[in-house]
Amino acid sequence: MMTEAQENKITDYLVAQELSLDILVEIRDHMISQILDIQSNENINFEEAFLKVKESWSNEFKMVNYFLFYPTKIPLIAKRIIREKYKGIFKKSLMIAALAFAVNLLLIFMAGNQEEYKLFFRLLNGSFVVTTILIWIFNYKIWKYIKADFKYKGKCLYTMYQQNLGLMVVCASSMTQVAIRNGQYAYQFFREQNYADVAGVLVTLILPFVLQAALAFAVFNFLEHKKNLVKMQEFLKLV
Numbered sequence: 001m002m003t004e005a006q007e008n009k010i011t012d013y014l015v016a017q018e019l020s021l022d023i024l025v026e027i028r029d030h031m032i033s034q035i036l037d038i039q040s041n042e043n044i045n046f047e048e049a050f051l052k053v054k055e056s057w058s059n060e061f062k063m064v065n066y067f068l069f070y071p072t073k074i075p076l077i078a079k080r081i082i083r084e085k086y087k088g089i090f091k092k093s094l095m096i097a098a099l100a101f102a103v104n105l106l107l108i109f110m111a112g113n114q115e116e117y118k119l120f121f122r123l124l125n126g127s128f129v130v131t132t133i134l135i136w137i138f139n140y141k142i143w144k145y146i147k148a149d150f151k152y153k154g155k156c157l158y159t160m161y162q163q164n165l166g167l168m169v170v171c172a173s174s175m176t177q178v179a180i181r182n183g184q185y186a187y188q189f190f191r192e193q194n195y196a197d198v199a200g201v202l203v204t205l206i207l208p209f210v211l212q213a214a215l216a217f218a219v220f221n222f223l224e225h226k227k228n229l230v231k232m233q234e235f236l237k238l239v
Contacts, residue, residue: 002032006046010035013054017061020157022228023078031057069164082160089220097213100124104183104208108190114182117191121183125208128215129179132172135219142226158232161225168222171215178208 010031014024031053038049063073069082104124111117145158146165152158185200 002036002046006050007032010050015153015155017075018063018156019075019078020160020162021152021232022159023081024156025232027057027077078160085160085224089217089224092220093213093216096216097209100128100212101205101209104186104205105190108187111187111191114184114187114191117187118182118184121181122179125175125179125212128212129172129175132168132175132215132219135222136168139222139226142229145225145229146222159225159228161221161228164218164221165225167214167218171211171218175208175211175215178211 007028010028011024014028014031019027034053034056035046035049038044038052039046042049060077061075064076064079066074066079066082069086074082104121107120107124108117111120145162157163181204183204185197186204188194189198189201
């Protein structure tokens with residue numbers, strides 16, 4: 001068995017590696033298991049086993065860049081885990097944006113006139129903003145864990161998703177600007193065969209798609225952040 005002091009020593013070591021807590025917890029469990037196995041198989045004490053495990057993990061903790069999401073360097077193993085997690089979130093976000101894009105095209109042909117389509121356009125894009133605001137409000141209890149500078153022991157983020165939660169505010173604000181538009185260029189292009197402003201048509205169709213995907217990505221980040229916080233109650237009690 002491992003003592004609480006020994007477990008805390010492993011935790012402190014991993015905190016020093018600048019891992020977010022959700023990744024830290026997962027790696028700590030692996031480390032504890034490895035240390036216990038080495039102690040049992042080689043009949044050595046905790047310190048010696050811990051040193052061997054640290055050496056075996058050393059390459060995983062090398063600091064690397066991940067400019068797309070992190071302004072500073074992060075451990076290699078964190079980059080691998082984050083990239084895999086974000087890949088799934090990004091796919092879901094694109095699917096939602098593609099569905100909204102298809103619905104938007106359908107509404108163009110369903111609308112009886114341009115004024116009716118303007119209402120549809122605003123409701124569709126506004127629904128993304130309203131959903132984001134409601135999710136934000138109903139999760140007020142975790143607001144302090146949303147700030148990118150709120151860290152465990154002042155050293156590491158609580159989850160791998162915390163760094164990007166500010167994206168919700170930026171995307172929701174931008175989406176609001178889209179929602180107050182009327183989408184006239186797309187309607188005139190498809191329904192009135194007005195091809196005078198193709199650039200306006202592309203902006204009307206593509207900009208909402210990009211912002212919807214980005215906002216969906218931000219919301220999924222928030223929900224994953226919340227889910228991971230639930231797994232780390234032992235650390236949250238220390239705050």
